[in-house]
Amino acid sequence: MFVRLLYLVWFWIAASVVQAADFRVTFINPGGETGFWGEVSKTMFAAAADLNVDLEILNANRRPYGMEELLSQRLSQGDLPDYFILVNEGQSAARLMQQLAGLPSKVLFLLNKLTPQQTGELERRNIDLRGIIASIVPDNEAAGYEMAQSLFAEARKLHPQAKEIRLLALTGDTTTSGALRRELGMMRAVADNSDVKLLHAIPVNWNEELAFVRTRDVLDRTRIDVVWGANDDIALGAKRAAADAGLLVGKDILFAGLNWSNRGMEAVKSGDMTMTHGGHFFSGGWAIVVLRDHYFRRIQSEFSVDVLFRMSPITSRNVDTYLSRLGNGNWEKIDFSSFSKSISKRSHYDFSAAAILEAADG
Numbered sequence: 397m398f399v400r401l402l403y404l405v406w407f408w409i410a411a412s413v414v415q416a417a418d419f420r421v422t423f424i425n426p427g428g429e430t431g432f433w434g435e436v437s438k439t440m441f442a443a444a445a446d447l448n449v450d451l452e453i454l455n456a457n458r459r460p461y462g463m464e465e466l467l468s469q470r471l472s473q474g475d476l477p478d479y480f481i482l483v484n485e486g487q488s489a490a491r492l493m494q495q496l497a498g499l500p501s502k503v504l505f506l507l508n509k510l511t512p513q514q515t516g517e518l519e520r521r522n523i524d525l526r527g528i529i530a531s532i533v534p535d536n537e538a539a540g541y542e543m544a545q546s547l548f549a550e551a552r553k554l555h556p557q558a559k560e561i562r563l564l565a566l567t568g569d570t571t572t573s574g575a576l577r578r579e580l581g582m583m584r585a586v587a588d589n590s591d592v593k594l595l596h597a598i599p600v601n602w603n604e605e606l607a608f609v610r611t612r613d614v615l616d617r618t619r620i621d622v623v624w625g626a627n628d629d630i631a632l633g634a635k636r637a638a639a640d641a642g643l644l645v646g647k648d649i650l651f652a653g654l655n656w657s658n659r660g661m662e663a664v665k666s667g668d669m670t671m672t673h674g675g676h677f678f679s680g681g682w683a684i685v686v687l688r689d690h691y692f693r694r695i696q697s698e699f700s701v702d703v704l705f706r707m708s709p710i711t712s713r714n715v716d717t718y719l720s721r722l723g724n725g726n727w728e729k730i731d732f733s734s735f736s737k738s739i740s741k742r743s744h745y746d747f748s749a750a751a752i753l754e755a756a757d758g
Contacts, residue, residue, distance in 0.1 A: 417450035419691050420477035421684065423506075424466050424492070426485035428457040432627070432655055432677055436506075438725070440481075440680030443732035447688045452477065464491050476501045479529075479687050484508035487571050490518055497523050502690070505531040506683050507676065508573045509702075530686050530701045534676040536574045539707045540581025540624075543652040546670045546709065547622040548589050550650050561589070561621050564614055565597040566607050566634055568626040575626060578654070582624050595620065600630055607633030615641045620649055628653035628660030628672050635668055656710060658723060664715045671709045675749055679705075681727070682747050685735045692738045708749035721756055730755045 423440060427433025437453050444451035454470060456462030463485070470476075479502050482492050489510050496503065509531040510518075518525060544563075551561045565582055568575035579597065586594050596614060600606040607625065611634040614620060623638075625631030631653030638649045645651070646667040653660050653672050660672030686703060710718050733739050734755050735747065 416448065418448045419479070419687070420450040420452070421479045421481060421687060422452045422454065422470060422477040423481040423680075423683075424463045424470075424483070425453055425455045426458060426463055426483050426488075428455045432657075435677035435725070436680035438680070439678050439727045440684055442727040442730060443681035443684035445728065446732040447684055447736065449684055449688065450477075451684070460486075461488075463488055464495065467492055467495050471495060471499070478502065478691065479504060481506050481683050481687075484510060484514075485572060486569075487511070487514070490514040493518055493523055493525065493528075494521070496527065499527075501527070503528045504683055504687060505533075507533060507679055509533060511573060529690050530683075530703065532679045532682050532686060532703050532705070534574070534679060535704055535706045536577035537581040537584070539654060539673045539709075540578035540626075541585045542581075542709055543654060543671060543673050544582045544585035544624050545589075546711070547624060547650050547652050548585070548592060550670045551622050554647065554650070555621075558621075559591065561592045562619055563592055563594050563622050563624060564611065564620045564634070565594060565624045566610065566626060566630045567597055567599045568602050568630070570599050578626055600626075600633075602627060602630065604629040604633035607631075608637045610634075611637035612640065615643075622650045623652075625651060625653040628655040628657040628663075628669075628674075631669055632659060632663060635663070654707075656718075658725070661710055661715055661719055661723065664710055664712060665719065667712070671711045673707055673709045675707050675752065676705075678747065678752065681730070681732050682735070682745070685732060685745075688736050689738045703745060703747075705745070705747040717753070721753055 425433055425437055429437065441451060454466040456466055476499060481504050482489060483506050485508060505528065515525065548561055567579045586592050595618065598610050600610055607630040611623065615637060623631065623634045625634055631651045635645055635651050638645055643649045651669045653669055654674045656672055656674035660669060663669040664672055730752065735745065
């Protein structure tokens with residue numbers, strides 16, 4: 397009798413916890429538990445805890461067609477969540493939307509949304525896209541531009557008499573919208589600076605070792621003054637190749653990256669990188685914030701709400717602040733409820749670096 401009573405109490409507690417969540421979300425993560433996508437998941441979990449959301453994350457671990465497989469398995473289980481968070485990684489979003497056709501769950505696209513071409517193709521196939529209620533996309537073009545400009549400015553300070561800045565750009569990939577927009581920003585900066593010569597723009601598939609190899613190959617043939625890396629790992633792989641070639645990093649050659657990784661921040665602090673742009677892994681948290689507002693109808697329309705947020709640069713001027721206040725990656729100390737319009741009653745979203753620091757201090 398006592399054991400049965402304990403079981404009933406446990407069941408009542410467990411049921412109360414399940415019922416306590418306001419709504420349910422499933423994130424199909426193209427990556428895994430580490431690296432950039434791991435940080436996206438961590439900020440998403442932290443926001444879900446603050447905003448009373450039942451969050452499930454399924455990791456594809458960058459397997460080809462892994463997201464499609466995970467979504468298919470999840471759909472076969474039934475008891476669908478209120479929302480799916482999807483990523484148009486590797487142009488997979490159209491296939492994911494076809495799997496969701498006719499189902500009641502709403503969709504938010506994270507970081508990379510449907511392209512106009514994909515949207516047109518799905519509409520031609522009579523796939524109803526009204527279930528896409530939002531997208532959270534960082535301003536990759538602005539980030540790519542600012543990274544390049546920081547390299548050019550620092551190069552001119554180091555060598556004020558030089559008539560030419562020789563740039564090697566190591567891009568992410570050739571299909572993902574975010575990567576292409578980031579590269580476009582870099583190209584726009586080149587066009588705005590007549591003393592810059594773009595030697596090569598080489599895709600390295602976000603891979604540090606491939607960045608090392610490609611940089612080494614270029615250095616074997618010619619001089620490089622600055623390296624624009626589409627993320628921190630790429631920039632650090634290129635830095636290693638330059639050091640192996642006997643170049644003095646920060647003197648003979650300069651690097652910029654993106655991701656706000658701890659390695660990137662430490663490289664900025666030591667002078668090995670001019671900046672690490674980023675903060676976009678917080679988009680995991682922003683996604684939960686926007687879904688909370690949609691669920692409670694602060695976002696009234698069922699049509700897609702596109703949130704374009706600016707990333708922020710970490711340079712030698714502010715790196716100590718970020719390392720001291722956010723460097724440990726403890727995102728639970730951030731009050732994500734302060735970003736919600738339905739809670740804060742704000743008229744707009746402020747996902748800036750300053751707002752993040754303020755929420756971390758709250």
